[in-house]
Amino acid sequence: MVKLLKVHGSENTFFLFDLTQFEKQPSLSSIAKLAVACQKSANPVFKNIDGILVVTNSTHPDCLGKMIVINADGSRASMCGNGLRTVTRYLAERYQKKQFHVETDQADLAVTSEPELAPNVPAFGVEIGPIRFNQAAFPFANLHTATIQNQPLPDLDHDLRFSAIAVPNPHLISFVSKAVLQSDRLEKLGTRLNSKNQYFPDGVNVSFATILGENRLFVRTFERGVGFTNACGTGMSATSLAYAINQSGGDFDRLVTVFNPGGMVKVHAVCRAENYQLQLIANATTLGYITIPTTALWQHQFDQANYQQTNEETAYQAWVKAIKN
Ligand SMILES: N[C@@H](CCC[C@H](N)C(=O)O)C(=O)O
Numbered sequence: 071m072v073k074l075l076k077v078h079g080s081e082n083t084f085f086l087f088d089l090t091q092f093e094k095q096p097s098l099s100s101i102a103k104l105a106v107a108c109q110k111s112a113n114p115v116f117k118n119i120d121g122i123l124v125v126t127n128s129t130h131p132d133c134l135g136k137m138i139v140i141n142a143d144g145s146r147a148s149m150c151g152n153g154l155r156t157v158t159r160y161l162a163e164r165y166q167k168k169q170f171h172v173e174t175d176q177a178d179l180a181v182t183s184e185p186e187l188a189p190n191v192p193a194f195g196v197e198i199g200p201i202r203f204n205q206a207a208f209p210f211a212n213l214h215t216a217t218i219q220n221q222p223l224p225d226l227d228h229d230l231r232f233s234a235i236a237v238p239n240p241h242l243i244s245f246v247s248k249a250v251l252q253s254d255r256l257e258k259l260g261t262r263l264n265s266k267n268q269y270f271p272d273g274v275n276v277s278f279a280t281i282l283g284e285n286r287l288f289v290r291t292f293e294r295g296v297g298f299t300n301a302c303g304t305g306m307s308a309t310s311l312a313y314a315i316n317q318s319g320g321d322f323d324r325l326v327t328v329f330n331p332g333g334m335v336k337v338h339a340v341c342r343a344e345n346y347q348l349q350l351i352a353n354a355t356t357l358g359y360i361t362i363p364t365t366a367l368w369q370h371q372f373d374q375a376n377y378q379q380t381n382e383e384t385a386y387q388a389w390v391k392a393i394k395n
Pocket of ligand 1: 082120139141146147148149150151152153239240275293294295296299301302303304305
């Protein structure tokens with residue numbers, strides 16, 4: 071029997087798949103096929119997940135585990151901010167620790183347990199990084215610039231300004247009006263840059279943000295490998311950094327509140343001597359526990375799964391209602 075957790079951070083929903091339960095490790099390609107099969111499933115527990123968070127042991131000092139991110143379309147992502155909070159919760163509960171590191175594709179990231187957002191709404195804080203601005207980190211091409219920092223890109227759009235920040239997964243960010251946010255421009259640009267194109271050959275996560283007030287943003291993201299998502303943790307972190315850089319001529323230390331279609335997160339963006347640091351703080355909700363016979367899982371026979379829901383979503387939705395009022 072295989073165990074999976076269904077989890078979310080700001081309604082960015084994943085299966086958390088702990089590979090330490092297997093004697094013989096399944097391949098990442100079989101997990102990528104599983105992610106794709108979930109999208110095609112008619113079973114509401116399986117369809118519409120944003121990806122699979124693979125958890126394995128880490129050999130790195132201080133790291134309680136390693137996270138590998140598989141997007142909904144089976145592609146691999148170097149990082150996932152909302153996902154990392156749920157992995158942090160899983161490891162924190164398993165090892166009874168409040169502060170540790172998690173190994174990710176490009177860095178061992180510091181994570182912490184944070185005070186609950188409301189009763190039964192557990193919260194965690196995760197470091198987001200490494201942070202890069204150079205063209206090779208994305209990569210991007212044919213845009214006639216080495217970095218993209220709050221500037222027009224006429225090849226992509228006739229009047230928007232863009233910033234590009236890799237954390238380390240790639241993000242293209244634009245601060246827009248409410249009218250632009252509500253238009254189809256994000257979908258069109260996200261679709262274009264995540265299809266075969268000459269500008270972002272590996273695709274890019276595209277976020278449109280509106281400024282609601284000082285240190286208050288709303289961010290919507292069209293994700294690489296997924297499409298529209300309720301929330302993108304790395305996207306909101308990169309957008310908060312772009313906001314802080316554009317709003318500040320020198321040192322900054324900002325706690326930015328970021329609303330998104332799935333809820334709200336806080337991002338602590340710090341710059342000391344041009345050294346940027348980001349911490350993302352928000353919920354890590356366990357929606358339920360799945361058990362499924364091993365053969366059924368790999369043959370994508372999801373009707374054989376048993377799903378035990380928790381009562382955490384009710385508490386989370388009550389919290390979302392309260393923050394909107
Ligand atoms: N939703 C995630 C980011 C997931 C990865 C992204 N789709 C990519 O390919 O870079 C988040 O919360 O950060």
